[in-house]
Amino acid sequence: MTMESTIMKTGWSFDNTYTGLPALFYTATNPTPVRSPKLVIFNSSLANELGLDSEVLQSNAGMEILAGNKTPEGAFPLAQAYAGHQFGHFTMLGDGRAILLGEQITPSGKRFDIQLKGSGRTPYSRRGDGRATLGPMLREYIISEAMQVLGIPTTRSLAVAMTGEPVYRETEQPGAILTRIASSHLRVGTFEYAAKWGTKVELKALADYTIKRHFPEAGAKGDPYLALLKEIIKQQAELISRWQLVGFIHGVMNTDNMALSGETIDYGPCAFMDTYDPATVFSSIDVHGRYAYGNQPHIAAWNLSRLAEAMLPLFHQDEEQAVKLAQDEIVDFSDRYQEHWLAGMRAKLGIFNQEPEDENLVEDILEIMHKHNADYTNTFRALTLDKLENTALFGTSEFIDWQTRWKLRLGRQQEPKEESRQLMKSSNPSVIPRNHRVEEALEAAVKHNDYSVAKRLLEVLKNPFEYTPEQEEYTALPAPNSCKYRTFCGT
Numbered sequence: 001m002t003m004e005s006t007i008m009k010t011g012w013s014f015d016n017t018y019t020g021l022p023a024l025f026y027t028a029t030n031p032t033p034v035r036s037p038k039l040v041i042f043n044s045s046l047a048n049e050l051g052l053d054s055e056v057l058q059s060n061a062g063m064e065i066l067a068g069n070k071t072p073e074g075a076f077p078l079a080q081a082y083a084g085h086q087f088g089h090f091t092m093l094g095d096g097r098a099i100l101l102g103e104q105i106t107p108s109g110k111r112f113d114i115q116l117k118g119s120g121r122t123p124y125s126r127r128g129d130g131r132a133t134l135g136p137m138l139r140e141y142i143i144s145e146a147m148q149v150l151g152i153p154t155t156r157s158l159a160v161a162m163t164g165e166p167v168y169r170e171t172e173q174p175g176a177i178l179t180r181i182a183s184s185h186l187r188v189g190t191f192e193y194a195a196k197w198g199t200k201v202e203l204k205a206l207a208d209y210t211i212k213r214h215f216p217e218a219g220a221k222g223d224p225y226l227a228l229l230k231e232i233i234k235q236q237a238e239l240i241s242r243w244q245l246v247g248f249i250h251g252v253m254n255t256d257n258m259a260l261s262g263e264t265i266d267y268g269p270c271a272f273m274d275t276y277d278p279a280t281v282f283s284s285i286d287v288h289g290r291y292a293y294g295n296q297p298h299i300a301a302w303n304l305s306r307l308a309e310a311m312l313p314l315f316h317q318d319e320e321q322a323v324k325l326a327q328d329e330i331v332d333f334s335d336r337y338q339e340h341w342l343a344g345m346r347a348k349l350g351i352f353n354q355e356p357e358d359e360n361l362v363e364d365i366l367e368i369m370h371k372h373n374a375d376y377t378n379t380f381r382a383l384t385l386d387k388l389e390n391t392a393l394f395g396t397s398e399f400i401d402w403q404t405r406w407k408l409r410l411g412r413q414q415e416p417k418e419e420s421r422q423l424m425k426s427s428n429p430s431v432i433p434r435n436h437r438v439e440e441a442l443e444a445a446v447k448h449n450d451y452s453v454a455k456r457l458l459e460v461l462k463n464p465f466e467y468t469p470e471q472e473e474y475t476a477l478p479a480p481n482s483c484k485y486r487t488f489c490g491t
């Protein structure tokens with residue numbers, strides 16, 4: 001079989017609607033070929049969902065595509081332009097090390113961006129080398145796939161391919177390319193870019209594109225652009241509540257890292273919280289705790305305000321009126337967020353109906369966990385299994401008093417105990433990608449070329465709500481004397 005016919009059989013079915021946007025929004029750019037591609041991890045079930053042939057993609061010919069050496073038929077490689085507020089400061093950004101191959105249309109008619117991350121320099125690279133290293137790309141693969149099985153909207157990872165070329169960071173690292181799959185790569189920062197450097201016509205084209213691609217119902221509304229903002233706010237409120245409920249800390253919630261599709265995007269310095277503490281920050285560059293766990297809802301609202309600001313000319317010709325209309329939408333974020341969060345917390349505690357005191361009941365257990373340095377995931381796991389041994393928290397008088405209130409509360413609903421337990425099981429993951437486990441998997445891969453640790457971790461994480469015996473071992477906390485966990489931006 002020739003390479004050409006192999007490519008044909010891979011199952012690519014590209015559309016390239018992004019190229020229909022004004023030229024301001026992208027630059028046609030090819031990936032830079034690499035020396036010796038080697039596929040190290042591949043997501044066959046995702047390939048199937050996308051209508052791609054796993055076997056062909058894992059062959060030498062497939063690898064050439066996943067490493068950026070060959071362009072599949074129908075693709076139109078491009079780098080997207082965008083701006084963003086990074087730690088509060090506005091900057092021009094763009095895909096500096098990522099290239100969009102096109103939009104794959106799946107057998108069920110869904111549309112997904114296929115993006116190569118780490119595929120070489122683009123016009124937006126600034127001083128960067130356009131490359132990515134193996135550890136962070138594997139990290140994105142593991143955590144994004146873990147988020148997916150936790151039921152949290154996210155971009156996905158199809159493959160990690162090594163380039164066979166060194167990448168220079170603080171030390172020399174193996175280069176790698178991640179194939180990222182996303183509903184789209186439209187960001188808050190794409191609108192900020194349009195508002196800053198585009199005309200109103202270009203801004204409108206972007207808004208119309210976003211509506212068509214993600215929010216067709218908004219297009220049918222009397223004021224489609226306000227309806228668009230409203231829908232984005234709704235989705236973000238739900239997304240961030242889901243992060244909070246599982247203890248996920250994104251780490252770098254800059255506006256360019258907030259996707260308009262409502263998916264979690266850009267797994268740089270992200271990590272899962274272990275000990276419950278709203279001030280938890282893992283990212284080494286987040287010195288002021290801007291993106292701390294407890295700050296995430298507030299930051300999401302701040303980012304959405306930047307989006308609304310960028311969209312102002314679309315709301316009303318009169319700026320004052322436009323601001324008023326935007327504000328009326330933005331203020332809804334916190335109620336919407338709170339509603340989702342409380343509903344999720346009720347489920348975590350096995351509560352079906354609503355009582356005004358529920359919020360206090362939830363806040364109180366969190367406060368007790370904070371005071372006694374309890375592990376967030378394992379506390380809810382223990383409550384779910386009703387196994388309250390081995391943890392200092394459960395012997396404290398505060399907890400015992402709280403438990404009495406909780407039991408009385410559960411007694412005030414019709415659902416039997418067993419149903420309540422099932423609700424808790426489906427709301428409290430038994431396993432999460434614990435930081436020390438993720439690091440262990442990355443170290444085995446990067447230092448010893450051993451991918452079995454990462455693959456086993458991915459396997460164990462697959463059914464987080466099933467409470468399987470194999471998961472037990474993965475619920476263990478890191479050794480108490482291990483130093484404070486630090487994450488670094490995904491370069």
Ligand code: AMP
Pocket residue numbers: 093094095096097098124125126127128129130131132252256257266268489490491
């Ligand atoms: P991130 O922190 O991954 O969200 O990236 C922020 C910005 O820096 C984006 O515009 C990236 O494309 C760009 N960037 C990150 N790493 C590199 C790199 N190695 N080369 C070029 N641009 C990069």
Ligand code: MG
Pocket residue numbers: 256257266
């Ligand atoms: Mg980014």
